[in-house]
Amino acid sequence: xxxxxxxxxxxxxxxxxxxxxxxxxxxxxxxxxxxxxxxxxxxxxxxxxxxxxxxxxxxxxxxxxxxxxxxxxxxxxxxxxxxxxxxxxxxxxxxxxxxxxxxxxxxxxxxxxxxxxxxxxxxxxxxxxxxxxxxxxxxxxxxxxxxxxxxxxxxxxxxxxxxxxxxxxxxxxxxxxxxxxxxxxxxxxxxxxxxxxxxxxxxxxxxxxxxxxxxxxxxxxxxxxxxxxxxxxxxxxxxxxxxxxxxxxxxxxxxxxxxxxxxxxxxxxxxxxxxxxxxxxxxxxxxxxxxxx
Numbered sequence: 001x002x003x004x005x006x007x008x009x010x011x012x013x014x015x016x017x018x019x020x021x022x023x024x025x026x027x028x029x030x031x032x033x034x035x036x037x038x039x040x041x042x043x044x045x046x047x048x049x050x051x052x053x054x055x056x057x058x059x060x061x062x063x064x065x066x067x068x069x070x071x072x073x074x075x076x077x078x079x080x081x082x083x084x085x086x087x088x089x090x091x092x093x094x095x096x097x098x099x100x101x102x103x104x105x106x107x108x109x110x111x112x113x114x115x116x117x118x119x120x121x122x123x124x125x126x127x128x129x130x131x132x133x134x135x136x137x138x139x140x141x142x143x144x145x146x147x148x149x150x151x152x153x154x155x156x157x158x159x160x161x162x163x164x165x166x167x168x169x170x171x172x173x174x175x176x177x178x179x180x181x182x183x184x185x186x187x188x189x190x191x192x193x194x195x196x197x198x199x200x201x202x203x204x205x206x207x208x209x210x211x212x213x214x215x216x217x218x219x220x221x222x223x224x225x226x227x228x229x230x231x232x233x234x235x236x237x238x239x240x241x242x243x244x245x246x247x248x249x250x251x252x253x254x255x256x257x258x259x260x261x262x263x264x265x266x267x268x269x270x271x272x273x274x275x276x277x278x279x280x281x282x283x284x285x286x287x288x289x290x291x292x293x
Contacts, residue, residue, distance in 0.1 A: 039113060040129060040151035046158055048241040049250050049288040055165040056177070056243075058132035058146050060099040062107065063154070064091040065128045069111075069121075085113045085121050094128070097166055104141040109133060112148045128154035130162050149290065161241075168243040175227055175244045176207040178251030185262040186272040193217035197275035199256070213275035221278050237282060250286035252279075 041050055055061065068090040077086040089111045096103055109131065113121040132150035133143035145151070152158050168174055182202040188195045194217055201209040212234055213223040224234035225244065238244040256276035258269040 039111065039149045040153055041149075041158070043153040043155035043158060046152065046161075047287045047289050048161060049246060049286050050290050051152060051158065051161050052165050052243070052246045052250075053288065053290070053292055054132040054146070054150055054152065055162055056169060058098065058150065059134045060101075060103070060132075060143060061097040061162070061166060062099070062103060062131045062133070062143065063094040063097060063128070063159075064107065064131055065094060065126060066091045066124045067106070067126075069113075069124055071121075080112065083115050085115055087111055087113055087121075089124070091129075091131070097130070097163065099135075101135050101138075102140055103143070107131075107141055107143055109143045109145055111145070111151075130154065130158070165243055165246075173227055175209065175247045176203040176205050178203055178209065178247055181253065181256060181260050183262055184256060184260050184272050184276070186268040186275070188268065188271070189215075191217055193219065195271060197272045199272070199276060199279075201252075211276075211279060213279060215271075215275065221275065223275075223279050223282065237279075240284065245283065246286075248279075249283040250288060252283075254280060 041054075066089055070088045070090070072086045072088065080086050087110070088108055090106060090108050093103055093105055093107055113124075115121055130152040131143060131145065132147070132152070133145045136142040136144050152162060179202040182200045184197065184199040186195060186197045193215060195215045197211075197213045197215075199211040199213075201211070203209045208227060208229050210226045211223060212226065213221060215221050223237050225236075225238065225248070226234045227244075235244075238248065240249075256273045258266075258273060261269040261272045263269065
């Protein structure tokens with residue numbers, strides 16, 4: 001006996017959704033390396049660097065509210081530690097902050113949720129999060145988290161931080177991620193204690209990025225940043241908890257190798273290293289609390 005057309009459509013939808021979930025499962029299994037202490041950043045006290053790590057890496061950012069959690073059976077969670085529950089999350093979309101493709105009013109994604117000592121998972125229904133993900137095979141109703149812990153719990157503070165970082169990244173001159181130091185030079189001044197160090201950085205995408213540290217007699221130093229071809233077109237040292245600060249504080253090495261200083265003069269290399277150390281102290285610690293995956 002032939003099935004009614006609406007039943008056929010439902011069957012096709014279920015099969016397509018199942019295949020998409022299987023695809024997500026394969027990728028998520030490859031990302032697991034033990035149990036994580038937290039699978040989301042908390043509403044209060046989240047480190048700026050941890051938020052920036054996620055926002056800077058996510059092609060799609062969705063503000064959403066969880067509607068339903070469906071636990072997957074063990075047969076569909078091969079490779080998942082017993083202390084973790086893999087589930088399909090269904091959520092209502094509040095807004096799309098970033099994304100090249102449209103998303104549906106409801107989205108689904110896989111989530112690995114650590115269990116407590118009694119084998120239970122926390123209650124997530126009706127809780128609001130920012131999800132950092134990417135599209136799935138053109139499906140407007142599904143996303144894949146960029147990391148197993150790529151959720152940020154909603155709060156006014158987190159909302160302002162996420163949106164501020166996303167806005168800064170959308171600018172044409174937004175600072176790129178730093179890969180390392182390309183070269184450095186030090187020029188001594190005509191007066192004792194005077195001099196200038198210029199440090200050129202290697203960045204993702206090849207964006208010009210440089211530091212300039214000016215020293216005055218008496219030990220006074222000032223430094224500035226350039227993200228243009230001309231290092232004389234600089235901006236002051238960045239304020240903490242801005243995208244430029246994050247790129248520098250979390251991307252620069254802790255020391256300048258003397259081999260990167262252009263002059264063969266050991267004294268010039270030592271001055272350049274001291275100037276770079278001054279920049280590192282001025283920036284302060286990155287503040288990252290989670291491993292970048």
